[in-house]
Amino acid sequence: MKVAVVGAGAIGAYVGAALDRGGAEVHLLARGAHLEAMRERGVTVLSERGDFHAHPHATDDPASIGPVDIVFLGLKAYSYRDAGPLLAPLLRPGTGVVAAQNGIPWWYFHGLPGPYEGRRIEAVDPEGAVSAAIPLESAIGCVVYCSAEITSPGVIRHVEGTRFSIGEPSGVVSPRCLAFSEAMVAGGLKCPVVPDLRSDIWLKLLGNVAFNPVSVLTRATMGAIAEHPGTRELVLSMMRETASIASCLGSLPKISVERRFEGAAKVGEHKTSMLMDFEAGKPLETDVLLAAPVELARLVGVPAPTLELVHGLIDLLTVEARALASS
Structure with a gap:
């Protein structure tokens, strides 16, 4: 080959x-x-x-x-x-x-x-x-x-x-x-x-859709995000909204949101790849990880207010970072 x-x-x-x-x-x-x-x-x-x-x-x-x-x-x-x-x-x-x-x-x-x-x-x-x-x-x-x-x-x-x-x-x-x-x-x-690879795509996305952008917004590790009560609930809300979108598209993730969350939390004091990219001044994969689920939520009529909110925040952050880098 x-x-x-x-x-x-x-x-x-x-x-x-x-x-x-x-x-x-x-x-x-x-x-x-x-x-x-x-x-x-x-x-x-x-x-x-x-x-x-x-x-x-x-x-x-x-x-x-x-x-x-x-x-x-x-x-x-x-x-x-x-x-x-x-x-x-x-x-x-x-x-x-x-x-x-x-x-x-x-x-x-x-x-x-x-x-x-x-x-x-x-x-x-x-x-x-x-x-x-x-x-x-x-x-x-x-x-x-x-x-x-x-x-x-x-x-x-x-x-x-x-x-x-x-x-x-x-x-x-x-x-x-x-x-x-x-x-x-x-x-x-x-x-x-x-x-049925789409189910695997959604399963992995359940973690990435939340931990990645939240880590950039907070500069926190996965373990810290999981332990803090406020960010824990934020992440779980984003994951539940994402699971609902997947379900409406016929690809319900193979494990529960709670189990997926606990698996990600066990990674501990680890920086997400998106946070490392942000700190290195590299572009972020927000289109495939966050903008696309938001677009799909609108397509199937699933309310996704938390995804919408975090997408707006991370989008503004990246716009400001690009402006600062070019100044």
């Missing part, structure tokens, strides 16, 4: 190194010092599960890779609309684009029978820009249960988790999903092919 990892940051490089270890033909697309280090020395993975090293091909030119069987998309979701030039040389009929993103994907209503089949979600696919960059027929969903970080160029520290659940928007268990799953498993990762 020939795989291109577009956006070979922490997660992308970790997946690419694992696939290479499992025998796949892997090409890493990256830039800067991280790219140069991977070109010269390969990828070193540090993990409690066992350190390992791999040296797949690394480049900043997708044309040098050519068409592939699978593109593993390791970019942040807000970068998808601009990914067309990177993806075009890699795609051929049948190529799957495994989008390892958080939140609501641009393909959500693609292949989903019902009253909203084919509907575009403006928050995640503004004016169809993402669908134009990533053809819907190429999309393969991916819910990531893995954490990793770049400790230095070319060196990845695997923090926890090895599961990457994947699935076609139509729910069909396709040959391309099965082939990619086999390649991931050969590399030491878990990659179940899930017919």
